[in-house]
Structures are given as C-alpha cells and as structure tokens.
Amino acid sequence: MLPIDEEEDTARADVSGEIRLPATLEGTGPIPDSAEIAIVGGGVIGLAIAYNLARRGLTDVVVLERGYLAEGASGRNGGGVRQQWSTELNIRLMQESVELCRRFAVDLGVNVWFRQGGYLFLARSAAEVARLEKNIAIQNRCGVATRILEPAKARDIVPELDLTGIVAAAYNPSDGILFPWPFLWGYARQAAAHGVRIFTQTPVGGLERQKAGGYVVHTPRGAVRARRVINATGAWSPRLAQMIGVDIPTYPIRHEICSSEPLKPFLRPMVSELASGLYCSQSMRGEIVGGVTIPGHASTYGMGSTLEFLATYARRLVRLMPILGEIKILRQWAGPYDQSPDGNPILGAAPGHPDFLLACGFVGHGFMMAPVVGKLYGEWLTGSPPHEIFSRYTLARFADGVPQGEKEDFNIG
Ligand SMILES: Cc1cc2nc3c(=O)[nH]c(=O)nc-3n(C[C@H](O)[C@H](O)[C@H](O)COP(=O)(O)OP(=O)(O)OC[C@H]3O[C@@H](n4cnc5c(N)ncnc54)[C@H](O)[C@@H]3O)c2cc1C
Structure with missing residues (x-):
C-alpha cells in the first residue's frame, strides 16, 4: 500500500x-x-x-x-459553513471543517466555489444580543474571531441593509459558503x-x-x-x-429555500436574522440563495414548495434589504432537515x-x-x-x- x-x-x-x-x-x-x-x-x-x-x-x-x-x-441546501456555534465541541469541529473546506479544491480536485465572506447574524432584541454574546465568548476562547457590531458597523459590511429595529450584529469573517x-x-x-x-x-x-x-x-x-x-x-x-x-x-422537517436571478456581486457575507430565521447569501454565480423559518411545520418527508414560504421570505428579505424588492425568484425547492432532539x-x-x-x-x-x-x-x-x-x-x-x-x-x- x-x-x-x-x-x-x-x-x-x-x-x-x-x-x-x-x-x-x-x-x-x-x-x-x-x-x-x-x-x-x-x-x-x-x-x-x-x-x-x-x-x-x-x-x-x-x-x-x-x-x-x-x-x-x-x-438541496444553502451551502453555509460557519464556526458560530454555542458549544465548544461544535465550534472546534467546525474550525477543522472550515480548514478542510479551504483545502477541498486542491485535495479533491474539484472547484466547490468556497468563498469566505463571513456570516453576519442580526439581532432585534436584548435577549438575542445576550445569546450572541454568550456564544461569542466561547467562540473567542476557541480562537474564532467573531465580534459584536453596532448596527452602523454592520452596514459597513452590507451597506444595503435597512437597520430599522436591528440592535446589534455578530460577525465572523472566516465563515463562508460553497456550492454543494x-x-x-x-x-x-x-x-x-x-x-x-x-x-x-x-x-x-x-x-x-x-x-x-x-x-x-x-x-x-x-x-x-x-x-x-x-x-x-x-x-x-x-x-x-x-x-x-x-x-x-x-424526525424529518421540511425546509424550503429559493434562488434568484443572478445579480452583480454585492453581498459578501451570509446574512441571517435571528428572530425570523431569514438567511441569504450571494452565490459565486450571483444568485441570492436564501430561506426563512416557517414555524409550525409538521414532521414530513414532503418536498413540495409553498406560496406561504415564498411570500414570507419575500416580505422579510425586502424589509431587510429593500434593494432586493425587484428581483425575480427563478427556482424554489425544499429538503428535509434530519432533526435530532x-x-x-x-x-x-x-x-x-x-x-x-x-x-x-x-x-x-x-x-x-x-x-x-x-x-x-x-x-x-x-x-x-x-x-x-x-x-x-x-x-x-x-x-x-x-x-x-x-x-x-x-x-x-
Ligand atoms: C433547505 C436546506 C438548507 C440547508 N442549509 C444548510 C447549510 O447552509 N449548511 C449546512 O451545513 N447544512 C445545511 N442543510 C443541512 C444539510 O443539507 C444536511 O444536514 C446534509 O446534507 C445531510 O447529509 P446526509 O448525507 O446525512 O443526508 P442526505 O443528503 O439526505 O443523504 C441521505 C441519502 O440516503 C438515501 N437513502 C435514504 N434511504 C435509503 C435507503 N433505504 N437505501 C439507500 N439509500 C437511501 C437518500 O436518497 C439520500 O440521498 C440544509 C438542509 C436543507 C433541507
């Protein structure tokens, strides 16, 4: 051998x-x-x-x-790769995974379009900020450079954000996205x-x-x-x-997700709003790929798409980034989370x-x-x-x- x-x-x-x-x-x-x-x-x-x-x-x-x-x-997923977690074990696992993602193209001989544009989590309440701060303390201890930002600083990273109601953000620049x-x-x-x-x-x-x-x-x-x-x-x-x-x-929980027409590159990080579960990123091809949590979904293997999802996603996304009000959604799909207790x-x-x-x-x-x-x-x-x-x-x-x-x-x- x-x-x-x-x-x-x-x-x-x-x-x-x-x-x-x-x-x-x-x-x-x-x-x-x-x-x-x-x-x-x-x-x-x-x-x-x-x-x-x-x-x-x-x-x-x-x-x-x-x-x-x-x-x-x-x-069927969003290709997000982050080190912002709440337990030391998961943070350390994800630090190693990010390193493996960085080397993937060379080690495995295929371009996965891995891009480290960061993850930006947005908080709308003091309770959410406290939760972020608690997690960030553990992340920093592990060597992950996440930091709390004032809303205005979040806009330095994504100038297109409407910050009405946003009280703080958490940002780690070495999180990223890839093409699954x-x-x-x-x-x-x-x-x-x-x-x-x-x-x-x-x-x-x-x-x-x-x-x-x-x-x-x-x-x-x-x-x-x-x-x-x-x-x-x-x-x-x-x-x-x-x-x-x-x-x-x-148990399986259906999660919906969608992709827009390609736009000129403008969005570096994955943006995620804690309160609604909204997340979106811009792929290397320019599409805005994102989803939102629809509470109360029963456990199902169903992979159908709903208008409820599309309407909720559109409302939340446009509230957060009004500039996206005119974009066309080209594709909508769903996949199962394998939910553990x-x-x-x-x-x-x-x-x-x-x-x-x-x-x-x-x-x-x-x-x-x-x-x-x-x-x-x-x-x-x-x-x-x-x-x-x-x-x-x-x-x-x-x-x-x-x-x-x-x-x-x-x-x-
Ligand atoms: C909308 C959405 C967004 C997501 N976003 C992210 C994200 O941003 N980042 C992230 O890390 N994760 C994300 N996830 C989660 C991630 O996609 C999954 O955790 C991951 O893909 C699970 O991989 P898996 O191999 O365990 O399962 P799967 O990819 O589901 O593979 C299981 C395979 O088993 C096969 N199978 C089932 N039964 C049998 C059988 N009896 N015999 C033979 N084959 C069988 C199935 O056909 C399937 O191909 C997302 C998931 C969804 C649905």
Whole structure:
C-alpha cells in the first residue's frame, strides 16, 4: 500500500481534473456479494466517510444510494459553513471543517466555489444580543474571531441593509459558503478512484443480522454481506434503523429555500436574522440563495414548495434589504432537515449493535460538518483512537430523555 500522500497524487493524476461521473457511479449491473463496510446513503455524509476510509487504505467499501447522489438534503441546501456555534465541541469541529473546506479544491480536485465572506447574524432584541454574546465568548476562547457590531458597523459590511429595529450584529469573517453539488462529486470521484464502489439506484430494503457479526444488506440488485453497516441515510435514518429494531429519535422537517436571478456581486457575507430565521447569501454565480423559518411545520418527508414560504421570505428579505424588492425568484425547492432532539448529530454504534454505525441527526448543518465527521470516522475505523464525538454524540445519550448539557441552541441559518 502506498503512503497516503502518494495515493492521493495517484488518484488525482488518474482523474485529471475532469468530472467523469458515469465512470464513478454504478447505476446498473450486479453488486458485490460482500464488503467490509456498506455505507447506506449517498449524501455528503456517506460519501465523506467513504472517501476518508478509502484514502486511509480501507477500500473494500460499497456505498448504496437508493436514487442519485444529492437526491436528499445534500443536494438541496444553502451551502453555509460557519464556526458560530454555542458549544465548544461544535465550534472546534467546525474550525477543522472550515480548514478542510479551504483545502477541498486542491485535495479533491474539484472547484466547490468556497468563498469566505463571513456570516453576519442580526439581532432585534436584548435577549438575542445576550445569546450572541454568550456564544461569542466561547467562540473567542476557541480562537474564532467573531465580534459584536453596532448596527452602523454592520452596514459597513452590507451597506444595503435597512437597520430599522436591528440592535446589534455578530460577525465572523472566516465563515463562508460553497456550492454543494461539486462537493459530493469530489468525494464520490476520489472515493471511487481509490476503489470504493458507489451504487446509485440501489435502495436498501432489508437488513439481516448475522450470528457471526455483520449484516446481510438486501437491495433489488442483490444482497451484500457486510461486516459493518453505516447508516448515512439522513432524514430516512430512523427507517433504516427500524429494519433491525433500533429506534432513532430524529424526525424529518421540511425546509424550503429559493434562488434568484443572478445579480452583480454585492453581498459578501451570509446574512441571517435571528428572530425570523431569514438567511441569504450571494452565490459565486450571483444568485441570492436564501430561506426563512416557517414555524409550525409538521414532521414530513414532503418536498413540495409553498406560496406561504415564498411570500414570507419575500416580505422579510425586502424589509431587510429593500434593494432586493425587484428581483425575480427563478427556482424554489425544499429538503428535509434530519432533526435530532438536542440539535446534535448521532454517531457511533447503536446500543446492542456494535457493527451498525450511525451518522445521522445533522439537522441543518450536516453539510458543513461532513468534512470533519467524515475524517474522524475514517480515522477511527482504520485503527486510530475514537475522537470524543463518538462517545458524546451517541444514540445512548437519549436513553433518559434529552440531555441538556450538550444541547446546541444555535441551529439557525
Ligand atoms: C433547505 C436546506 C438548507 C440547508 N442549509 C444548510 C447549510 O447552509 N449548511 C449546512 O451545513 N447544512 C445545511 N442543510 C443541512 C444539510 O443539507 C444536511 O444536514 C446534509 O446534507 C445531510 O447529509 P446526509 O448525507 O446525512 O443526508 P442526505 O443528503 O439526505 O443523504 C441521505 C441519502 O440516503 C438515501 N437513502 C435514504 N434511504 C435509503 C435507503 N433505504 N437505501 C439507500 N439509500 C437511501 C437518500 O436518497 C439520500 O440521498 C440544509 C438542509 C436543507 C433541507
């Protein structure tokens, strides 16, 4: 086996910077009888883990995706990547993820349009300011340069803001945005270049536990005997886990989002208003991409779009940036948050199932956490000691209700 760096170079030379998806994905034909690891779910989490296993030499890995890559939340999100969180663990994880995002284009050989224009959170009440200040103290302790700004200073960063009713802002210049789709393509292509086989159009319909360990994973294209299964099916994770009688307390919440016609570049940071959950950023192509929280949505896998969302988003956005009053919305869509009870992911083995590993419950931040979680999973499963996320973000933590100590209360934007 080559050292990791040389392997990476070989893989990079092999793919020559072109996007050659058909060679990477196997949408037809038989699947192998056995694999060391079967990852179920071809979203960003499953692919990030696959890539990180393979680059560390564990290549007997299959990814089983029921539809196409980016079919789930990973192809439907806002691409925001931030270090402004409320717990030290999440802040430190995201510091590492941002570093991995910065290197992604070079390491994975694909341009993901990562742009560090910052994140600007806007507060309309003293309570919101207090919440920001509490989080900023922890962020600063970790080395994240977030600071509180007077409203006028926020306008120095975004002159188009209408600051009526805004009492303060929190700004960290090294947060950013990226274009989600090539991120998945980069992971998929490099995982495949290292030997991982990625099967699209391959829904897993059953799991059978083996006495000797591992599972038989049933699909319409055949069955794979896997020593370990990783559940990376996002909002569908409870359904997969139910196949072996494991209960996961996450639930899907539909979130809507939309994109405008392209405008001349003017908006550097992601802007997010705490009170309404409004967020918007300008993509590298110039579109304003954004959403807003519509309270009271029932748990659903539905991915339809509503006029209520569009009207609410338009009203909030134009109140905040009147200059956007005339823009045309070109595309509107929705995707599922995989909502966990304490806002944190669920990782590690399911209780009583040491070979059934979880990588779910990422709420509205799984995209930004995928680089670091994929890396830590890859390290652990190839022999390194497990990172603390695998003992703190377990399914077992919910055995006696929702643990308050770890709760992430900054699931916004
Ligand atoms: C509107 C919106 C905006 C968001 N904005 C952001 C953001 O700005 N930043 C951020 O970090 N995150 C954001 N998120 C959250 C982020 O998109 C998710 O946390 C992340 O994509 C989760 O990745 P995943 O791989 O776990 O799930 P998914 O991408 O949903 O992948 C799961 C995959 O499993 C497949 N699957 C399901 N069941 C089976 C089965 N039985 N057999 C085989 N395959 C199966 C599905 O088809 C799917 O492709 C947003 C989400 C939404 C909906």
